[in-house]
Amino acid sequence: MAVSNNGIGGKELKIVTLALGSIAALLGLGLFAGGVWLASLGGAWFYLFAGLLLTIAGVGLARRAGYALWVALILLGYSVIWALSEVGTDFWQLVPRLIVFIVVALVFSLFAPQLRGKSGQPVLGVKVSLALAAVCFIALAGLVAGMFRPHPTVVAKNTAPAAQINPSAGDADGNDWPAYGRNGLGERYVQFDQINKDNVDQLEVAWTYRTGDLAVDGAEYQVTPLKIDDTLYLCTPLSKVIALDAVSGEEKWRFDPQAKITESTEGWKRCRGVGYTDLDALSLDAATDEPVGDAGMVAAAPAMCRKRVVSTTIDGRLFTLDAETGKLCEDFGDQGFVDLTEGLTPDVEGGDEGSYNVTSAPLVADGVVMVGGRLNDNLTVGEPSGVVRGYNVATGELLWAWDASRGASDSTPLPPGETYAPETPNFWGTASYDPELGLAYFPTGNQTPDFWTGNRHSYSDEYNDSIVAVDLKTGQERWHFRTANRDPFDYDVSAQPILYDLPKADGTTTPILIALTKRGQIFVLDRRDGTPVVPVEQRPVATDAVEGMNPAPTQPYSALSVGADPLRESDMWGATIFDQLYCRIQFKQMRWEGEFTPLSDKQRTLIFPGYYGGFNWGGGAVDAATGTLLVNDIRMAQWGRFIKREEAERIGLQPSTEGEYSKQLGTPWGVERSMFVSPLGVPCFKPPFGTMTAIDLASGETKWQVPVGSIQDAPVLGITPGVHIPLGMPTMGGPLVSKGGLTFFHGSLDYYVRAFDNDSGEELWRSRLPVGGQGAPMSYIGEDGRQYVVVVAGGATRTGTNDNRGDYVIAYALPRQQ
Structure with missing residues (x-):
């Protein structure tokens, strides 16, 4: 009063x-x-x-x-x-x-x-x-x-159900989820509509399983399980493979490859998925009527391992297991394992032991296992090759090897004892496959150290941040498309490419590839030859770099992007007028001439989109029935500056590959970098910091865009707010789309799995998880006829502590009919 x-x-x-x-x-x-x-x-x-x-x-x-x-x-x-x-x-x-x-x-x-x-x-x-x-x-x-209700960035103009362009989409995979992206196309779409808009609010937990491997000490659960027949297959961050009953969640078997923890993987343990093949169901060659690959070897494979789970380890090995028993297929490679470090140069001085490791799901298709690998970023020059290789799924025989130093000229494996050229751009995600064209598509990163471009090889510049198409049987390159001309900001393309047949006005279709990039650019290419279907233009960018940096004068921009508008002073944000003022002052003091403003040693440079995305490894999904692309993104600006290593040591910066300081040995500069936040610990730029976006692929129009995630479980200066304010937080993982008109997602910073209306973006259902999640949901029909949606939750992304971590596999379904 x-x-x-x-x-x-x-x-x-x-x-x-x-x-x-x-x-x-x-x-x-x-x-x-x-x-x-x-x-x-x-x-x-x-x-x-x-x-x-x-x-x-x-x-x-x-x-x-x-x-x-x-x-x-x-x-x-x-x-x-x-x-x-x-x-x-x-x-x-x-x-x-x-x-x-x-x-x-x-x-x-x-x-x-x-x-x-x-x-x-x-x-x-x-x-x-x-x-x-x-x-x-x-x-x-x-x-x-x-503050307690979501504020869409783009409001749906039409919330009526989208027209079904391809009503039979998803049918080919039956009731299963046989590959990382559900199929080799990477669609993450299921044709099931048992769970739909009208009943999704009735979803309940059907079963919960705990793996026993907590996501602690640098381990993260980012896995999307597979489902074949009556069994669910997944891997843990320590490379263990587990089989579960798809209806009850009871463990059937587990296999521990005894992965060695190296200096490189001590703080970086991941397994995003496994592969699967049925040797008896391999495609037959039209000319010989024999199985694809080495027909004799396939036929000679023991009965025990006709159905195989294919997986990798964080210490750089590839192995296969009998899908029924979980026993090692010892006829594969050398006593069941293939050493992926063969043909690579040894770890370099100044780097970490075990620099090369594998974290993502392999592509398994038509008798071939296709893998790349992760390398340390930013510690030193001389890292091992980013070679991509194809192996016979029955024998483990190396069939081909593509690396950027040879490019399209040669993909034959090197003789024993020889090594692939070091420092080539690597492929650390999951590839996609078009069985009609026989082409596999994989994304690449750049030559490390990421923030110094003065030592880049010509072939590294040619293949950095690219989509490469190769013949799956031979590894011979057909084409490649570069999403950045020279990358100074760790803009690796890591998301699995999405393959889709885009309808045209004349009734025909164009086979397209959708490449999602950390820059927020969405490149839509004809997957037959790599030519852009959505226009791409080369725009001039800032080039006022330190001596020796050698920046590219132009960079490619697609007519389709999400969250990539250049920042302005008016975009600076804060919880109050006071920290907003602080952020505006900081913005005006930074170098910022657009996205590719080079780093300097004189002042900080703003980096936006940030090097976490845009779109990271989680990728997107496509509603193949309606031609709608669903993508979640990250909007987190960072800043960076070059710093002499002696100065960094003097002020106490601790070097690492992912932290706030990296040495970049062998280059003139170390690099210091961090999030652009206010003194209150909140981002210095306007919300949302993460969204879900629906895009009509035929028109390129954004149908809707909504914030994803609340501040509820996101600590700020060590304090967890505990209130559900749907600001839209940085996302990880990817979406799942269903014919029931729903998009499921659980890669937010708060502890929820959600279902969005595909036509409006409205959140129709939300269920509390015990801890946060990072992977992508998957769905299947069980032997009992129920549709299940499964998420794996081990904790929100990189909290820096062992608090609020878990090992949960949770299946949701509608209540059983009485």
Whole structure:
């Protein structure tokens, strides 16, 4: 209620108004000083004037002068006009611009009866004061209430069910999920509609299984299981393979390859998936009527291993298991294992032991196992080759080897004892396969160290951040497409390419490949020859780099992208007007001439889109029945700068591949980098920080875009908010799309699995998980006729501690019919 002399005594009121006025004046002075600083940098002048008004209002309140109320109301009106002119009606942009000034106006309104005009009379009576305070309170309550509901970035114009272009999509895979992306096309689409928009809110936990391998000490669960017949197959971060009953979740068997933990993998343990093959069901060669691959070897494989689970280890080995028993197929390779480090140069001095390892699911198709590998980033030059290899799935025989140093010229394996050229761009994700064209498609990274381009080989520049198409049987390159001309920011292309047949107006289709990049660019290519289907243009970029850096003068940009608009000063954000001002000052002090602004040793460079994405390894999904692409993205700006290694050591920076400092031995500079956040620990740029987006592939139109994830479980300065405010947080993993009109997702920073309406983006269902998740959901029909949706949850992405970690495999289904 308004404060009057009938309540608190006069002496106490003087103390209260003096204290509140002093606080307001001090905050105003801080805002004014920061505003002067920002204006001197060429930034907005609003903060300077707002700080001045707040200071005047605060002094007036301390003196109990009537003008304090009018200045506070003028300040509120000024902030409203400025905010609307700068950011329109963007809710999350309005919050920090207005909330402090609404609170100020509310407090000053409550004290209005105590403020005296020139005549010595109260500036407002109690009733008017209460009415004015009520208006401010309603505005404040409206802002607070708005925080608890999602604010789509793009609102669906048409929420009617999308037309079915291909009603039989997904049928070829039956009731199973036989490959990492459900099939070799990487669609992540199921034709099941038992779970649909009308009943998804009835989903319940059908069973829960715990692997026993907690995601601790650098281990992360990012796996998408497979389902074949009545069995679910998955791997743990320590490379163990486990088979579960798909209906009950009971363990059938497990196999432990006893993976060695090396210096390189001590803090980086992953297994994103396994592969599967049935030797008896291999495709037959049209000319010989024999199985693809070495027909004799396939026929000679023992009965025990006709059906095989194919997996890799974090210490660089490839192995196969009998799918029924989990026993090692000892006729594969050398006593059941293929050593993927053969043909690679040894670890270099200054690097980590075991630099080469494998974290992603292999492609298994038509008798061939296709694998790449992960290498350490940023520690040193001379890392092993990024060679991509194909092996006979029955014998483990090396069939071919593609590496960037040889490119399209030669894919024959090197003789024993020879090594593939070091420092070539590597492929660390999962490939896709078109059985009609016989082509496999894989994405590449760049030559490490990532942030120094002065030592790049010509072939590294030619193949960095590319999509490469090779003949699956021979490894012979057919074409490649580069998504960056020279990459100075670790913009590896890591997502599995999505293959889709795009309908044309004349009734024919174009076989396309959808390449999702960390830059947020979506390149849509004809997968027959790599030519763009969606236009791509070369745009000039900044080239004012340090000596020897050798930046590319242009970079490719697709007409289709998500979250890749260049940042402006007005995009700077914060929880309040004060840390927003801090972020704007920091932005104006950084180098920023667009996405490819080179790093410098003189000042920090803003990096956006950040090197985590855009789109990371989790990839996307396509509703193959309606031609809708579903993608989740990350919007997290970083900053970086070059630093001499002696200086880094002097100030105590600790080197690592993924942390805030890397040595980059063999180059002139180390690199320091970090997230661009305010002193409160929140991002310095506008929300959302992660979204789910639906794109009509025929038109290229964004159908809807909604924030994904709340702040509920995301610690800020060590404090977990515990409230479900759907700001839209950075995402990991990927989506699952179903014919039931639903998109499932659980790779958010809060502990939920969600189902979105494919036509509107509305969240229709949300279920609490014991810990966060990072992988992609999968779905199948069990032997009992029920549709299951399965997620694996081991903890939210890279928390830096062993808190809130797990080992859960959770299956959801509708209640059993009575």
